[in-house]
Amino acid sequence: MSWDGLIKEYGENLPVSGQTPGLTLHEGNTPLIKLETLSKEWGIDLHVKVEGANPTGSFKDRGMVLAVAKAVEEGSSTVICASTGNTSASAAAYAARAGLKCIVVIPEGKIAQGKLAQAVMYGAEIVSIEGNFDQALEIVRDLSRTEAVTLVNSVNPYRLEGQKTAAFEVVDTLGSAPDILAIPVGNAGNISAYWKGFKEYDGKKQSGLPRMFGFEASGAAPLVHDRVIEQPETLATAIRIGNPASWSLAVDALKESNGHINEVTDEEIIEAYQLLAKTEGIFAEPASCASIAGIRKSIQSGVLPKGSKVVAVLTGNGLKDPQTAIEYSPVIPAKLPNDREAVKDYIKGTMGV
Numbered sequence: 612m613s614w615d616g617l618i619k620e621y622g623e624n625l626p627v628s629g630q631t632p633g634l635t636l637h638e639g640n641t642p643l644i645k646l647e648t649l650s651k652e653w654g655i656d657l658h659v660k661v662e663g664a665n666p667t668g669s670f671k672d673r674g675m676v677l678a679v680a681k682a683v684e685e686g687s688s689t690v691i692c693a694s695t696g697n698t699s700a701s702a703a704a705y706a707a708r709a710g711l712k713c714i715v716v717i718p719e720g721k722i723a724q725g726k727l728a729q730a731v732m733y734g735a736e737i738v739s740i741e742g743n744f745d746q747a748l749e750i751v752r753d754l755s756r757t758e759a760v761t762l763v764n765s766v767n768p769y770r771l772e773g774q775k776t777a778a779f780e781v782v783d784t785l786g787s788a789p790d791i792l793a794i795p796v797g798n799a800g801n802i803s804a805y806w807k808g809f810k811e812y813d814g815k816k817q818s819g820l821p822r823m824f825g826f827e828a829s830g831a832a833p834l835v836h837d838r839v840i841e842q843p844e845t846l847a848t849a850i851r852i853g854n855p856a857s858w859s860l861a862v863d864a865l866k867e868s869n870g871h872i873n874e875v876t877d878e879e880i881i882e883a884y885q886l887l888a889k890t891e892g893i894f895a896e897p898a899s900c901a902s903i904a905g906i907r908k909s910i911q912s913g914v915l916p917k918g919s920k921v922v923a924v925l926t927g928n929g930l931k932d933p934q935t936a937i938e939y940s941p942v943i944p945a946k947l948p949n950d951r952e953a954v955k956d957y958i959k960g961t962m963g964v
């Protein structure tokens with residue numbers, strides 16, 4: 612079956628018209644994979660939504676295709692965003708595809724290498740500031756009020772509209788909403804978008820509603836502590852955010868869904884990151900694994916009932932951030948001479964025969 616991207620496939624649920632260009636990189640339709648081993652070990656029915664399978668390797672493509680298509684429709688020639696990396700990669704790709712100029716403002720030294728490579732390759736203008744994401748976002752919001760540029764951060768309502776399609780896909784695949792949707796929280800757009808999507812589908816199809824479980828990184832957990840974090844810190848740089856733009860929408864989603872918000876430490880994130888790759892063959896970036904770390908923690912504390920059907924959102928591809936992978940799982944190959952027998956003997960030794 613062919614898949615023509617979100618504007619075509621979910622157009623009737625999106626604010627598009629005949630005037631909206633049919634922009635696409637064939638985003639969406641990402642795999643929902645059951646984690647067989649972890650489900651058994653943890654006594655739940657656990658599935659992951661692999662958003663790293665999107666064209667630029669993160670969920671941002673869902674919102675960006677719509678934000679950029681609407682920018683074109685409205686006659687804009689330039690898009691701008693602040694980013695911890697994935698938004699900038701996605702904005703740059705869709706702008707390139709649509710023939711728009713793209714400007715990205717990023718926190719110096721705090722963006723994973725793959726994401727930076729993407730922005731460069733897609734031809735964005737890159738501005739790196741000696742500040743964090745929250746400060747970068749303030750600057751671009753300010754600029755977009757007076758200049759002829761379209762802001763494509765998730766404060767642009769088309770972003771959340773596009774991102775809500777992930778909830779549609781979860782329901783379309785499972786047949787109904789799961790008991791719990793676990794998701795990493797940074798700027799708090801995605802948790803808000805999923806909740807919107809689940810509510811809309813339930814209104815149309817009586818597909819049910821999940822409880823929303825959001826997880827922030829411990830050094831960057833404004834929702835958990837109910838205060839702005841001036842100097843957020845975490846190795847999960849994608850969610851190194853101290854003052855989320857969609858704060859109140861996320862609080863609504865948590866309240867309305869009888870949800871749960873908690874923090875996970877960098878150590879817990881790394882453990883989940885390695886566990887997911889080694890036991891299930893799925894490589895997601897560290898921020899994404901806050902959802903897995905959070906599930907594990909919630910089962911241990913009893914907040915997450917055994918037997919629940921849980922969907923964890925894996926927001927970005929592990930290949931985005933090879934440095935963190937290698938730092939925590941050093942590549943130490945066995946170095947051998949180019950001697951056929953010696954190599955064979957060594958390999959046989961590792962096979963335990």
Ligand code: F0G
Nearest residue numbers: 694695697698797798799800801926927
């Ligand atoms: N996971 C990844 C991989 C992300 O890149 C982000 C956000 C999130 C989770 C959190 O999502 O902000 O909607 O709560 N990245 C943004 C960026 C901030 O600039 O790429 P959120």
